[in-house]
Amino acid sequence: MIKIEHMSKNYGPYPAVIDISFEVLKGEIIGFLGPNGAGKTTTMRVVTGFTPPSDGEVTVGGYNVVSHSLEVRKHIGYLPETVPLYLDMTVTDYLRYMGEIRGMSSKWVNERLPKIIEMVRLGDYRNTLVGRLSKGYRQRTGIAQAILHDPEVLIMDEPTIGIDPIQVVETRELISDLGQEHTMLLSSHILPEVSAICKRVLVINDGRIVADDKPESLSDKLQTFERIELSITNEKNSDFISKMRDISIVIDARSDQRASKIQRSQRENSIPYIVDAKPNSKASELISKTIIENGWGLTNLTPLPMTLEEIFLELTTEEELGE
Amino acid sequence: MKFISIIALKEIRTYFASPMAYVVAAAFLAITGFFFVASVSDAFAEASIRGYLAGAVFFMIFMSPALTMRLIAEEQKLGTLELLLTSPLREFEVILGKFIAAFFMIFIMILLSFFFILILFVYGDPDLGPILSGLLGLLLYASATLAVGLFSSALSSNQIVGLVVGSGILTALTIIDFISDRITGTAAKVLDSFQLGASFSVFDLDSLGVAEGGHFADFARGIISMTDIVYYVSVTAIFLVLTTLVLESRRWR
Numbered sequence: 363m364i365k366i367e368h369m370s371k372n373y374g375p376y377p378a379v380i381d382i383s384f385e386v387l388k389g390e391i392i393g394f395l396g397p398n399g400a401g402k403t404t405t406m407r408v409v410t411g412f413t414p415p416s417d418g419e420v421t422v423g424g425y426n427v428v429s430h431s432l433e434v435r436k437h438i439g440y441l442p443e444t445v446p447l448y449l450d451m452t453v454t455d456y457l458r459y460m461g462e463i464r465g466m467s468s469k470w471v472n473e474r475l476p477k478i479i480e481m482v483r484l485g486d487y488r489n490t491l492v493g494r495l496s497k498g499y500r501q502r503t504g505i506a507q508a509i510l511h512d513p514e515v516l517i518m519d520e521p522t523i524g525i526d527p528i529q530v531v532e533t534r535e536l537i538s539d540l541g542q543e544h545t546m547l548l549s550s551h552i553l554p555e556v557s558a559i560c561k562r563v564l565v566i567n568d569g570r571i572v573a574d575d576k577p578e579s580l581s582d583k584l585q586t587f588e589r590i591e592l593s594i595t596n597e598k599n600s601d602f603i604s605k606m607r608d609i610s611i612v613i614d615a616r617s618d619q620r621a622s623k624i625q626r627s628q629r630e631n632s633i634p635y636i637v638d639a640k641p642n643s644k645a646s647e648l649i650s651k652t653i654i655e656n657g658w659g660l661t662n663l664t665p666l667p668m669t670l671e672e673i674f675l676e677l678t679t680e681e682e683l684g685e
Numbered sequence: 686m687k688f689i690s691i692i693a694l695k696e697i698r699t700y701f702a703s704p705m706a707y708v709v710a711a712a713f714l715a716i717t718g719f720f721f722v723a724s725v726s727d728a729f730a731e732a733s734i735r736g737y738l739a740g741a742v743f744f745m746i747f748m749s750p751a752l753t754m755r756l757i758a759e760e761q762k763l764g765t766l767e768l769l770l771t772s773p774l775r776e777f778e779v780i781l782g783k784f785i786a787a788f789f790m791i792f793i794m795i796l797l798s799f800f801f802i803l804i805l806f807v808y809g810d811p812d813l814g815p816i817l818s819g820l821l822g823l824l825l826y827a828s829a830t831l832a833v834g835l836f837s838s839a840l841s842s843n844q845i846v847g848l849v850v851g852s853g854i855l856t857a858l859t860i861i862d863f864i865s866d867r868i869t870g871t872a873a874k875v876l877d878s879f880q881l882g883a884s885f886s887v888f889d890l891d892s893l894g895v896a897e898g899g900h901f902a903d904f905a906r907g908i909i910s911m912t913d914i915v916y917y918v919s920v921t922a923i924f925l926v927l928t929t930l931v932l933e934s935r936r937w938r
Contacts, residue, residue, distance in 0.1 A: 440767075446764040446765040446766075459691070463692070465773055
């Protein structure tokens with residue numbers, strides 16, 4: 363349904379998205395995950411035809427977003443990050459206007475409008491001015507305009523941002539329901555949200571796609587190593603890292619930047635490290651043995667389970683180091 | 686065509702829903718009324734709407750950008766422009782719809798001021814020709830000023846910027862004779878041909894501004910000249926095209 367091939371987008375000299383390629387099949391719900399400023403919104407704007415790509419080709423339903431922009435727009439329902447609402451219109455008037463500018467006949471609008479309002483549970487507010495709605499209801503109004511013309515492709519940019527937890531749950535449910543009938547590209551920087559709704563996750567950072575997989579296998583894949591947090595004392599030279607790397611089961615060892623500040627103030631000589639080892643390899647035993655053989659003192663050794671947040675952090679920070 | 690009328694109708698509804706239109710209309714009638722009274726209240730005064738026209742031409746420098754400042758700037762601020770431009774309609778349809786809505790509002794205001802003409806016919810014996818040509822000129826002049834205002838509104842998401850830039854452009858086009866009067870030769874003639882309306886001699890109640898210079902002068906005298914019509918239509922068209930280009934420019938950035 364959506365096909366992006368080697369797409370890049372620059373804002374002046376600044377690259378926002380660098381050579382990304384992916385495909386969204388019909389009926390798929392894809393989560394687009396990344397920190398703020400990673401290029402999610404830019405990619406979505408390119409897909410909707412709001413801004414053209416600087417390079418590469420993007421098609422929606424077989425239509426090129428640049429040369430057949432109008433065709434593309436007919437097939438897309440779009441909810442931008444800041445929900446675009448006319449504050450001085452009522453919910454019904456707003457939705458009717460949105461339907462009209464998408465070329466729907468007034469008969470079609472009249473038939474569909476009550477259904478949509480029911481679907482997003484805005485029934486009690488149909489004649490309220492949009493400007494008086496709470497954030498969550500504004501979000502629903504935004505979702506309503508995106509699905510009003512029954513588009514094949516739904517593009518939602520951070521649909522649950524800035525609304526309270528109860529409404530977040532309701533909005534997620536609504537989006538899950540919508541995903542059963544639409545091809546959907548959904549962006550977020552909240553991991554559980556994406557893994558709850560989406561069948562496939564694209565992780566984007568600094569304008570590049572760093573992972574493309576199912577949410578479960580994304581964590582499986584990355585948990586192919588065991589992470590161990592440890593602190594040692596009496597380390598005279600800084601050959602700890604190289605000694606660790608000499609152990610066959612160790613994948614990587616590095617000093618723990620985040621923990622070092624706290625720990626140093628507590629225990630003067632203790633230096634925190636992180637060691638990643640192959641899973642199920644009795645890594646803790648081997649590592650502690652090596653430490654003792656070298657005459658270092660071991661003050662802490664904790665195997666760490668990885669959360670999705672850490673996987674995400676791992677993916678994105680590794681990307682930064684690679685540059 | 687369908688989309689243009691949808692946009693225009695929505696904007697007209699928004700005008701009537703906000704106090705802006707009523708405030709602007711009241712100010713328009715007050716200012717033009719003042720000029721009208723000043724021009725006809727002397728003994729032996731000419732029974733014409735030249736005073737009214739002078740007031741309208743002067744006031745539209747500020748009124749037109751005030752009417753249009755919201756139209757595009759607000760869409761940018763609310764983010765609804767993103768929605769409009771990802772809907773299956775073209776930039777020029779959006780621009781034209783909004784322009785027609787603003788023009789409709791000015792048209793209503795001019796209709797409201799018809800009682801000035803009525804007064805002339807009740808108490809005097811006015812010449813109908815210059816009145817009709819003057820009103821035609823005023824509509825053309827209004828469309829040119831609205832196009833400039835719409836263009837200014839597209840420049841940023843700040844309405845005040847739209848108002849200031851719009852009035853600035855219109856003022857510059859109005860006082861162009863300050864410069865052309867002080868130079869000679871072709872340059873002066875070229876500059877003169879860009880004179881939008883009356884100069885600030887509008888405050889001179891003898892000539893009432895519309896007597897000399899600018900493309901509006903002939904309309905006020907009862908002369909409908911092709912040059913003047915082409916001028917106003919061109920200014921309107923050029924600025925509407927520029928507005929469309931401003932919106933399309935996001936494609937090149």
